[in-house]
Amino acid sequence: MTILEERPQLPFEAHEPSLMEIVPGPRPRGIVKFVTSTDHKQIGLNYLFTALTGFLLAGLMALVMRTQLIVPNNHFVTENVYNEMFTIHGTIMLFVFAGPFAFAGFGNYMIPLMIGAPDMAFPRFNNLSYWLYLGGFSLLLAGFLTNNGAAQFGWFGYAPLTEAIHSPGPGADLWIVGIGLTGLSGIFTAVNIITTVFTLRAPGMVMFRMPIFVWNILVTMFLILLAFPVLTAAMALLWIDRHLGGGFYDASKGGQPILWQNLFWFFGHPEVYIIAVPYFGVATEIISTMSRKPVFGYKGMIAATLSIGALSMGVWAHHMYTTGAVLLPFFAAMSLLIAVPTGIKFFNWIGTMWRGTIVLNTAMLFCLGFLAIFLFGGITGVILAQPVLDFQVHNTYFVVAHFHYVLIGAVMAGFGGLYYWLPKMTGRKLSEKWGKLGFALLFIGFNLTFFPQHDLGLRGMPRRIETYNAGMGWNFLNELSSIGAYITALGVLVNVWNIFTSWRNGEIAGDNPWDGQTLEWACSSPPPDHNFEALPPIRSERPVWDANHPDMLTKVGH
Amino acid sequence: MHPLTGLLATNFGSPSGVTTQDHYVRELWRLSGYFSVPIGLIVLGLITFAIVRYRHRPGEDRKPSQFQYHIPLEATYTIIPLVIVAVIFGVMYNAENHVTKVSAKPSVAITVDGFQWGWRFVYHNGHVQIGTGDYNDINNNNDLPVLVMPSNETVQLHVVSLDVVHTFYVKEFLFNRDLIPGINNTFDVNVTKPGLYPGQCNNICGEYHAYMRFLVDVMTPTQYAAWYANQPACSVTTAGVPGTQKGSCSAINAGADFTGYTQAPKG
Numbered sequence: 052m053t054i055l056e057e058r059p060q061l062p063f064e065a066h067e068p069s070l071m072e073i074v075p076g077p078r079p080r081g082i083v084k085f086v087t088s089t090d091h092k093q094i095g096l097n098y099l100f101t102a103l104t105g106f107l108l109a110g111l112m113a114l115v116m117r118t119q120l121i122v123p124n125n126h127f128v129t130e131n132v133y134n135e136m137f138t139i140h141g142t143i144m145l146f147v148f149a150g151p152f153a154f155a156g157f158g159n160y161m162i163p164l165m166i167g168a169p170d171m172a173f174p175r176f177n178n179l180s181y182w183l184y185l186g187g188f189s190l191l192l193a194g195f196l197t198n199n200g201a202a203q204f205g206w207f208g209y210a211p212l213t214e215a216i217h218s219p220g221p222g223a224d225l226w227i228v229g230i231g232l233t234g235l236s237g238i239f240t241a242v243n244i245i246t247t248v249f250t251l252r253a254p255g256m257v258m259f260r261m262p263i264f265v266w267n268i269l270v271t272m273f274l275i276l277l278a279f280p281v282l283t284a285a286m287a288l289l290w291i292d293r294h295l296g297g298g299f300y301d302a303s304k305g306g307q308p309i310l311w312q313n314l315f316w317f318f319g320h321p322e323v324y325i326i327a328v329p330y331f332g333v334a335t336e337i338i339s340t341m342s343r344k345p346v347f348g349y350k351g352m353i354a355a356t357l358s359i360g361a362l363s364m365g366v367w368a369h370h371m372y373t374t375g376a377v378l379l380p381f382f383a384a385m386s387l388l389i390a391v392p393t394g395i396k397f398f399n400w401i402g403t404m405w406r407g408t409i410v411l412n413t414a415m416l417f418c419l420g421f422l423a424i425f426l427f428g429g430i431t432g433v434i435l436a437q438p439v440l441d442f443q444v445h446n447t448y449f450v451v452a453h454f455h456y457v458l459i460g461a462v463m464a465g466f467g468g469l470y471y472w473l474p475k476m477t478g479r480k481l482s483e484k485w486g487k488l489g490f491a492l493l494f495i496g497f498n499l500t501f502f503p504q505h506d507l508g509l510r511g512m513p514r515r516i517e518t519y520n521a522g523m524g525w526n527f528l529n530e531l532s533s534i535g536a537y538i539t540a541l542g543v544l545v546n547v548w549n550i551f552t553s554w555r556n557g558e559i560a561g562d563n564p565w566d567g568q569t570l571e572w573a574c575s576s577p578p579p580d581h582n583f584e585a586l587p588p589i590r591s592e593r594p595v596w597d598a599n600h601p602d603m604l605t606k607v608g609h
Numbered sequence: 610m611h612p613l614t615g616l617l618a619t620n621f622g623s624p625s626g627v628t629t630q631d632h633y634v635r636e637l638w639r640l641s642g643y644f645s646v647p648i649g650l651i652v653l654g655l656i657t658f659a660i661v662r663y664r665h666r667p668g669e670d671r672k673p674s675q676f677q678y679h680i681p682l683e684a685t686y687t688i689i690p691l692v693i694v695a696v697i698f699g700v701m702y703n704a705e706n707h708v709t710k711v712s713a714k715p716s717v718a719i720t721v722d723g724f725q726w727g728w729r730f731v732y733h734n735g736h737v738q739i740g741t742g743d744y745n746d747i748n749n750n751n752d753l754p755v756l757v758m759p760s761n762e763t764v765q766l767h768v769v770s771l772d773v774v775h776t777f778y779v780k781e782f783l784f785n786r787d788l789i790p791g792i793n794n795t796f797d798v799n800v801t802k803p804g805l806y807p808g809q810c811n812n813i814c815g816e817y818h819a820y821m822r823f824l825v826d827v828m829t830p831t832q833y834a835a836w837y838a839n840q841p842a843c844s845v846t847t848a849g850v851p852g853t854q855k856g857s858c859s860a861i862n863a864g865a866d867f868t869g870y871t872q873a874p875k876g
Contacts, residue, residue, distance in 0.1 A: 515813040
């Protein structure tokens, strides 16, 4: 109270202060802007395009693998090259593409806009995060330039295969440091986004008026803070093992190889949700906007996200059922329980579409693709959560199919996010014609690639084998899967082509091309420096909709 | 067969196993299928209905409904899945106890050693079954080590890694178990159907992971007894060819049985 009373009177008549500070003079452009900018939008774009580059490179590695497996007893690549391919494919897809694309790319760009903030809480720190991330990405790739090649032990690098005696050479070290750097970058981004969300919300933007996307990223960031430091520690111990004879994971020196598995999956399972939860948020935003309705069960949706986050910290050992060294019933119960909040989300998405007017554009099609694919991945997840069934299909192609349904399901929502938000970022819409073709190719190609892999797994094909015996009954299914991979690649190329041509020649989007509901649609496309000249009143979780459609406010009660 | 019974008897694509464990695995596949197939169809059906019925048609002037909450509905689709999960867990828990049970008095106990990149099966009398390590031709099954065991008896396998993490996996057993340095892993199998089954390492273990295969030869108990009586103590059978080295337990302890491989296990 006293502080307010002591404030001096303004010497001039108060008028509405501008939210934006205009700094005159030329702006840095091109490479200088890319390197020096602390603007959350520029950094967000940096992340998005670096992640997409990772996606294309890792996708290329997948094509090498699928070509190697298209016929039995194939010698397209050597064993070591094949092992490098799946190791770096998995590592880049998880650490460089799938996670950062959503939480750092869309997150950076959209969170300040969605909560009505001028930038992130720590803009320079944000810039540092990006450069650590790019550094980590480069080191992962640099492994290919070393004389022993890149890491060859799979993306979860089980000790003691990762020890110096079994994996000599700098490729494995570059893998360790590369993951360490992307992990640090993730931790820094988490600190930044949590601070931004807690301190920079616009007046009226209380927690329960934040868009679901912001909520989901917030939960993801807490998961990062819990999980990534453990990964960094595990990597540090591994480095000490390799170079200083630490023996942490070496049974002959009194260490425990199983310790690595516990540490890695303590990070690794939350990581799955660190990847998926932001995409749930993207899908929620798109479904709600394209159905022109509020998110059905908004608070239930948040509760579901929070419980997914909480449960995901207690399920890591379901990756280790077959080790014979974990408490099976506990981890089975926790893993099965995650199906419940995930199911709630599905029904909320359906409720959001119910009695709306659904616009079936490319962004929405990608979300529907996400729903279909993720649903199937969720069902096979319930099967794998049961130790007795996991004993049967553990580490087979059934598991490969399962997690690609989960992860590429999520990535489908990410592509939807590009079609939804790139108009805001570039000012131009993407071509619907190319977009629908790209979606169709991706959806068909993806299912053709991964659906047969369920059966391959049930027929006993282990993952990560470089070649297989012709008499196992796996030949036809592998052929189908490889053809599907080529179709998927074509779909990816069509979408990338669409992004680059529409960037220059697309239809002008305007501020609010989709009749959006959340705050990012209140500023120009692309938004100016420091984002907002004025904000609409924030009285619900969809202030822009309320301002544009005063006759269609959310119905209170049920 | 009644069509409904036929439908309910589906294994949802899972192959048949040849062990006593098969019963429990099948039961769980069916239970999971009975719940998840209808739920999956309902969800897909609702989504399809929504996008067909409520899609925006050009020139149409229908206002979207703006409802947001329906607490009884939300509670329903929270509680029903909780109950389903509890039921699945209960049945699974029972099955798990049967599957992971380790007998105190197995009929036969065999030690399974995994190494880069092959298998060694050591019997009670010191007899060793091992392969030759052909990493050139994946279609060659004549270099593989053979795990010989009797049917209809409890066989206890003690799996040991000599270097990195491997996984013992036989598709027809519907079972995987890891070989991890520092961990003692033992499990029982009771095969009900004699035959020859392929097995393979199921955890990436280095360059020739794909070639780390073996065969399981399940004999009737009488055949097995005759076979076992024919194996002298500390003899070595390499890829099905018996007696390459006979009677020297100290030579085996010194790693002489690894001669087919480029190097003895390190680590």
